[in-house]
Amino acid sequence: MNRRVHFNVEKYEKLLNENLPATSSGLTLKRPDGIYLRTRNAYEQLCQTKGSQPIRREIISLQPYVVLFHGFVTQAEAKNIRKYAMPGLRRSVVASGMNQATAEYRISKSAWLKESAHEVVGKLDQRITLVTGLNVQPPYAEYLQVVNYGIGGHYEPHFDHATSDSSPLYRLKTGNRVATIMIYLSPVQAGGSTAFIYANFSVPVVQNAALFWWNLHKNGQGNVDTLHAGCPVIVGNKWGMFKNKNFHKVTCTAVTNIVHPKIIILSSSTHSPLVQILFKFFSYVQHNRTYTEEWWKPLLYILYFDLYNGCQWLLFFNILQKILFCLHPKKETHKSLELF
Ligand SMILES: O=C(O)CCC(=O)C(=O)O
Numbered sequence: 570m571n572r573r574v575h576f577n578v579e580k581y582e583k584l585l586n587e588n589l590p591a592t593s594s595g596l597t598l599k600r601p602d603g604i605y606l607r608t609r610n611a612y613e614q615l616c617q618t619k620g621s622q623p624i625r626r627e628i629i630s631l632q633p634y635v636v637l638f639h640g641f642v643t644q645a646e647a648k649n650i651r652k653y654a655m656p657g658l659r660r661s662v663v664a665s666g667m668n669q670a671t672a673e674y675r676i677s678k679s680a681w682l683k684e685s686a687h688e689v690v691g692k693l694d695q696r697i698t699l700v701t702g703l704n705v706q707p708p709y710a711e712y713l714q715v716v717n718y719g720i721g722g723h724y725e726p727h728f729d730h731a732t733s734d735s736s737p738l739y740r741l742k743t744g745n746r747v748a749t750i751m752i753y754l755s756p757v758q759a760g761g762s763t764a765f766i767y768a769n770f771s772v773p774v775v776q777n778a779a780l781f782w783w784n785l786h787k788n789g790q791g792n793v794d795t796l797h798a799g800c801p802v803i804v805g806n807k808w809g810m811f812k813n814k815n816f817h818k819v820t821c822t823a824v825t826n827i828v829h830p831k832i833i834i835l836s837s838s839t840h841s842p843l844v845q846i847l848f849k850f851f852s853y854v855q856h857n858r859t860y861t862e863e864w865w866k867p868l869l870y871i872l873y874f875d876l877y878n879g880c881q882w883l884l885f886f887n888i889l890q891k892i893l894f895c896l897h898p899k900k901e902t903h904k905s906l907e908l909f
C-alpha cells in the first residue's frame with residue numbers, strides 16, 4: 570500500500586469512528602412512538618414476508634395497453650403447473666366458424682386447468698385479480714389454459730377477442746374477451762417472443778413474468794392494435810399459461826365490486842326484455858330532455874346487460890338507480906356516472 574492510500578484509510582477510519590451511531594455510546598435505538606405508527610408492526614411484517622412483496626409492473630406499451638408483471642409466479646409454482654397440465658395436453662385448436670379445429674397457424678399443445686386441479690390454480694386466480702382488479706373466477710372468465718410449444722411451435726398473428734358475431738364466443742354467451750393475461754412458465758433459449766404486429770414491438774419470454782393486455786377498447790370495440798403472435802420457438806421449449814377475461818360478466822362484477830372502469834355498450838339487438846325496456850327508456854329520455862348538451866350520451870354506454878347470463882335483479886336495480894341519479898337535472902356533469 571502506498572503512503573497516500575495508507576494515510577487516506579486512516580483518515581477514513583477516524584471519520585467513521587467519530588460518526589458512530591448512538592447505539593455504540595450505550596444508547597439503544599428506539600422506535601419513535603406516535604398514533605400514526607399503530608399499524609407499523611403489521612406493516613413491517615408484511616413488507617418482510619416473502620410473497621407479500623410488491624409486484625413489479627413494467628409498462629411495455631400504452632397503446633395498446635400492455636404490461637409485464639415480473640416475478641408473477643415462483644419457480645416452484647411454474648414447475649407444479651407444468652406438471653399438473655402435462656397429462657391433459659392436446660393439440661391446440663382455434664375458432665373455425667361455429668366450431669373449433671386444429672390449424673397450421675397455431676402449433677402447440679394445450680390443457681385446461683380447473684381450480685380443483687390444484688390449490689395453486691385458485692391462488693393464481695386471486696393474484697390475477699389483485700393485479701388487474703378483475704374477477705377472474707369462472708364464470709366471469711375462462712379457465713386457466715396451459716400451453717406448450719416445442720421447437721418450431723408458434724401462433725401466427727391473431728386477435729384474442731372475437732371479430733365476428735359468428736364466433737363461438739358469442740354462441741357460448743360468454744361475451745367477448747376483454748383482457749388476456751399470459752404467464753411465462755419457462756425460459757426459452759431462443760425465439761418464442763410475443764409480438765404485437767401493428768403496434769410494432771415484441772416481448773421476449775421472461776420466465777415467471779405475466780404479460781397483460783386489454784383486447785377491447787373501453788367502448789367494447791376490439792382494439793386492432795392488439796394483433797399479436799407467439800413467435801416460433803427456435804431453441805428450447807416454451808410453456809405459457811393464459812387466462813381470458815370475458816366481457817359481459819364485467820358488468821356484473823363492476824357493479825358489485827367497482828374495481829375497473831369498463832364501459833359496457835347498450836345493444837338494441839339484445840333480446841332480453843329488460844334490456845329492451847332500458848333501451849326504450851333511454852330513447853325516450855334522449856328525445857324529451859334537452860337541458861344539457863348531449864348529457865344522455867354516456868348512458869348509452871352503460872349496459873350491455875345480459876340478464877339471462879348471470880346478472881341479478883339486485884344489480885339491475887342498482888344500475889337503474891344510478892342511472893336515474895345521473896338524470897337529475899342538476900347533474901349536468903358526466904362525472905356522476907362513476908358506475909364502472
Ligand atoms: O405464445 C404467445 O406468446 C402468444 C400466444 C397467444 O397469443 C395465444 O395463445 O392466444
Ligand SMILES: [Fe+2]
Pocket residue numbers: 727728729797
Ligand atoms: Fe393470443
